[in-house]
Amino acid sequence: xxxxxxxxxxxxxxxxxxxxxxxxxxxxxxxxxxxxxxxxxxxxxxxxxxxxxxxxxxxxxxxxxxxxxxxxxxxxxxxxxxxxxxxxxxxxxxxxxxxxxxxxxxxxxxxxxxxx
Amino acid sequence: xxxxxxxxxxxxxxxxxxxxxxxxxxxxxxxxxxxxxxxxxxxxxxxxxxxxxxxxxxxxxxxxxxxxxxxxxxxxxxxxxxxxxxxxxxxxxxxxxxxxxxxxxxxxxxxxxxxx
Numbered sequence: 001x002x003x004x005x006x007x008x009x010x011x012x013x014x015x016x017x018x019x020x021x022x023x024x025x026x027x028x029x030x031x032x033x034x035x036x037x038x039x040x041x042x043x044x045x046x047x048x049x050x051x052x053x054x055x056x057x058x059x060x061x062x063x064x065x066x067x068x069x070x071x072x073x074x075x076x077x078x079x080x081x082x083x084x085x086x087x088x089x090x091x092x093x094x095x096x097x098x099x100x101x102x103x104x105x106x107x108x109x110x111x112x113x114x115x116x
Numbered sequence: 117x118x119x120x121x122x123x124x125x126x127x128x129x130x131x132x133x134x135x136x137x138x139x140x141x142x143x144x145x146x147x148x149x150x151x152x153x154x155x156x157x158x159x160x161x162x163x164x165x166x167x168x169x170x171x172x173x174x175x176x177x178x179x180x181x182x183x184x185x186x187x188x189x190x191x192x193x194x195x196x197x198x199x200x201x202x203x204x205x206x207x208x209x210x211x212x213x214x215x216x217x218x219x220x221x222x223x224x225x226x227x228x229x230x231x232x
């Protein structure tokens with residue numbers, strides 16, 4: 001059972017455009033939703049994260065929109081640049097244990113290409 | 117800077133061999149994780165550890181075991197390697213912090229394991 005569904009699998013955006021990646025989750029106990037960025041040959045790195053008590057979080061050109069009732073969240077990259085070309089993963093976790101949550105459940109990833 | 121290092125970037129082993137993948141973090145993090153990454157499947161959690169000598173199964177623990185004898189080191193063991201364990205293996209660590217809060221997972225660069 002895939003708990004976090006991510007789309008699209010791949011995305012091509014022109015330089016300066018807006019890149020949008022969507023995720024949907026099933027487990028209503030999830031309470032932390034990060035996005036990770038991965039460049040070839042590197043491990044994933046945290047890009048931005050949100051908790052369900054807010055509907056939007058913005059950091060520079062990156063924005064997470066969160067819709068709790070629809071169980072969906074999305075990543076928007078404004079003014080997309082060639083350096084943003086990477087694989088993006090959404091993820092989710094629930095805090096079941098005191099002192100920290102369990103491991104992350106990841107989406108399958110989106111391969112983003114920004115064309116110059 | 118947080119640093120998570122993995123003992124090998126590339127590893128080739130034969131079917132039936134016992135394989136050890138080592139991960140070391142230098143930030144005194146309590147939590148450590150092992151994921152495997154496969155094209156089109158994203159990252160999947162194999163095992164995690166809350167603290168020294170503590171371990172919990174993730175989503176796909178079959179065929180794997182782990183060891184955490186020291187806080188900074190988390191080992192993934194393939195008891196008898198099989199070809200379906202050919203994959204990229206990623207280690208991560210995280211500060212445990214306070215209950216109800218989530219802290220960033222820091223990933224190593226990965227070990228690409230090929231089982232022939």
